[in-house]
Amino acid sequence: MTITSFQVALWIELLAAGLGGLQGALFAAGERHRRIDVLGVIVIGLAVSLGGSLLRDIMLNQPPVVIWKNWYLLVAGASAVLGMVLQPIFARADWLITVLDAVVMGLFGAIGASKALSLGVGEAGALVVGIVGAIGGGMLRDVILSLPISFLQVGTLYAVAAGAGAGTLILLAELGTPIPIAGLVCVAVTTTVRLAAIRFNWTFPEQ
Amino acid sequence: MTITSFQVALWIELLAAGLGGLQGALFAAGERHRRIDVLGVIVIGLAVSLGGSLLRDIMLNQPPVVIWKNWYLLVAGASAVLGMVLQPIFARADWLITVLDAVVMGLFGAIGASKALSLGVGEAGALVVGIVGAIGGGMLRDVILSLPISFLQVGTLYAVAAGAGAGTLILLAELGTPIPIAGLVCVAVTTTVRLAAIRFNWTFPEQ
Amino acid sequence: MTITSFQVALWIELLAAGLGGLQGALFAAGERHRRIDVLGVIVIGLAVSLGGSLLRDIMLNQPPVVIWKNWYLLVAGASAVLGMVLQPIFARADWLITVLDAVVMGLFGAIGASKALSLGVGEAGALVVGIVGAIGGGMLRDVILSLPISFLQVGTLYAVAAGAGAGTLILLAELGTPIPIAGLVCVAVTTTVRLAAIRFNWTFPEQ
Numbered sequence: 001m002t003i004t005s006f007q008v009a010l011w012i013e014l015l016a017a018g019l020g021g022l023q024g025a026l027f028a029a030g031e032r033h034r035r036i037d038v039l040g041v042i043v044i045g046l047a048v049s050l051g052g053s054l055l056r057d058i059m060l061n062q063p064p065v066v067i068w069k070n071w072y073l074l075v076a077g078a079s080a081v082l083g084m085v086l087q088p089i090f091a092r093a094d095w096l097i098t099v100l101d102a103v104v105m106g107l108f109g110a111i112g113a114s115k116a117l118s119l120g121v122g123e124a125g126a127l128v129v130g131i132v133g134a135i136g137g138g139m140l141r142d143v144i145l146s147l148p149i150s151f152l153q154v155g156t157l158y159a160v161a162a163g164a165g166a167g168t169l170i171l172l173a174e175l176g177t178p179i180p181i182a183g184l185v186c187v188a189v190t191t192t193v194r195l196a197a198i199r200f201n202w203t204f205p206e207q
Numbered sequence: 208m209t210i211t212s213f214q215v216a217l218w219i220e221l222l223a224a225g226l227g228g229l230q231g232a233l234f235a236a237g238e239r240h241r242r243i244d245v246l247g248v249i250v251i252g253l254a255v256s257l258g259g260s261l262l263r264d265i266m267l268n269q270p271p272v273v274i275w276k277n278w279y280l281l282v283a284g285a286s287a288v289l290g291m292v293l294q295p296i297f298a299r300a301d302w303l304i305t306v307l308d309a310v311v312m313g314l315f316g317a318i319g320a321s322k323a324l325s326l327g328v329g330e331a332g333a334l335v336v337g338i339v340g341a342i343g344g345g346m347l348r349d350v351i352l353s354l355p356i357s358f359l360q361v362g363t364l365y366a367v368a369a370g371a372g373a374g375t376l377i378l379l380a381e382l383g384t385p386i387p388i389a390g391l392v393c394v395a396v397t398t399t400v401r402l403a404a405i406r407f408n409w410t411f412p413e414q
Numbered sequence: 415m416t417i418t419s420f421q422v423a424l425w426i427e428l429l430a431a432g433l434g435g436l437q438g439a440l441f442a443a444g445e446r447h448r449r450i451d452v453l454g455v456i457v458i459g460l461a462v463s464l465g466g467s468l469l470r471d472i473m474l475n476q477p478p479v480v481i482w483k484n485w486y487l488l489v490a491g492a493s494a495v496l497g498m499v500l501q502p503i504f505a506r507a508d509w510l511i512t513v514l515d516a517v518v519m520g521l522f523g524a525i526g527a528s529k530a531l532s533l534g535v536g537e538a539g540a541l542v543v544g545i546v547g548a549i550g551g552g553m554l555r556d557v558i559l560s561l562p563i564s565f566l567q568v569g570t571l572y573a574v575a576a577g578a579g580a581g582t583l584i585l586l587a588e589l590g591t592p593i594p595i596a597g598l599v600c601v602a603v604t605t606t607v608r609l610a611a612i613r614f615n616w617t618f619p620e621q
Contacts, residue, residue, distance in 0.1 A: 034562065037617070039573055039574060043573075046542075054473070057475075058265060058472060058473075058475075059261070059265075059271060059274055060270070060274070061264075061265075061268065061269065061270040061271070061475065062475065063474070063475040063533075064473060064475070066539075067473055067474070067530075067535055067539035067542065067543065068534070068535050068536060068539055069536055069539070070536035070537060070538040070539065072538075073536075073538035073539060073542060074538055077538075116274075119270075120275070121274055121275050122275060122276055122277035123277060124277040124279075124280035124281055124284075125273075125274040125275055125276070125277065125280060127280075128253075128274065128280060129274065142353070143350060143353075143557060144562075144563050145562055145563075146353055146556070146557075146560055146561060146562040146563070147353060148241065148351075148352055148353040149351050149352075149353070159246055159250075160246060203244070265472060266468070266472075266478060266481055267477070267481070268471075268472075268475065268476065268477040268478070323481075326477075327482070328481055328482050329482060329483055329484035330484060331484040331486075331487035331488055331491075332480075332481040332482055332483070332484065332487060335460075335481065335487060336481065349560070350557060350560075353560055354560060355448065355558075355559055355560040356558050356559075356560070366453055366457075367453060410451070
């Protein structure tokens, strides 16, 4: 059985890249005590937006699409600047950004896991690649800022939401479900788990 | 002269992966004040166990085996959970874990250096790849936890033991020694240097 | 239009690698309170010297030249040791090292951006790869030492100088300028921006 990569229209991917740039800028605004300059904000925006795709392609030994094609960097950079300038407005749309972020996380989880499967990676590896694709941007941001990587700590459930979605996609793909359908289910599962975790204050047990 | 890669039976590699997962979990137990959740412990276990192989293959521009084949991730993850649950028992077998760890470090040094040589990498690069293969898991763990990378500091001699073994392998391979023999010598040298460093409290001079 | 990679004589590249190793050692000397041993100094020297080239080739999905060929590692490692031993002498040649560093940054920016273009990477990606090639060594040093990556902070203008040079090269290459000329212009622009930023105390606005 040949598994194909989950494809979405370019404008959806660019919308996702733009949202990532925005979130990077809003995060940087909360770290003002570090004296980050305008360029630093753009770098953090690019990292949050494109870091997951970059790490995914490096782990899969493929040329990183976000480096090769201009649009990703341009959209992510522009939205980081926008996020910095309009920060007070976006800060008020907090819930909207949270919802969109959950959808984007599901999207990148689906792209990562299906791309891995299409290259012949095993199920366990595809799950890891899906999770890294979904949350790698935040990981790269934390490494750049020398913060402990936030998903390791109690009360975020980021990786769990990404893993639940990617795991469902892998299961469905193995059962022969067409990838476009499996991809949409992945987005739905990740979004639901993520928003439910926030709404009901779910946490994972501490060690 | 064609140099082949040092091959060990899959069960030996998986045993090594399992030991890495265990050590990651024990390390995480010592960092309880960071409020790492169960998932975080598994991530640290995977990083310690498989990080060296992942970084090695990325540096060699090869598809990472630990991503491609299911067994590595499954064994490393399961042993991290085991290490978390049975932590009090394993903590008492401290010396056994130290010895096994030295052997595993030698093993991954031999695999890394010989894989590099087999791809046409020069001696200096093969030495670096061997060392990264041997101690890269600990490096990745430290980056994830935002700790200063421990091997840079006085009194560990981790990298020295790995380098002594990998260097010996490279020398022997250049002299025409069959790789299986050179690999075993590498394991013996690394284990000896590492255990002697602990036993006799060897350190490297500070700058 | 086919764009070729900017080539410089091997001895120039090795001189650049040597300067990087030297700077790594001088940086390590300033971090003495961390109790970094001799090996740690060498590792920091290698990271500063070769980190940019390594990250560049990983982002371009190419076998890293600094791993494959012996000379880079040997020269960078030897100069790190030299820098450690002769630290008081080099500390007095501060201004010379600053000038040489600016030239080297321009050189690696030109190599990175042109190598990316020659592989078919878009202009935005080539700019990022050029900047990473130029300043990636310092980034890797900061990650290894768990310092916040310094170029994100106010008052360094490192990335700006590298970006101005690489951007100029990309523009000239698109206009059909032969790469050797575009590369030299890149070095001149980067050096000028960097030294002017130091001389006139230029900064980028904070967010």
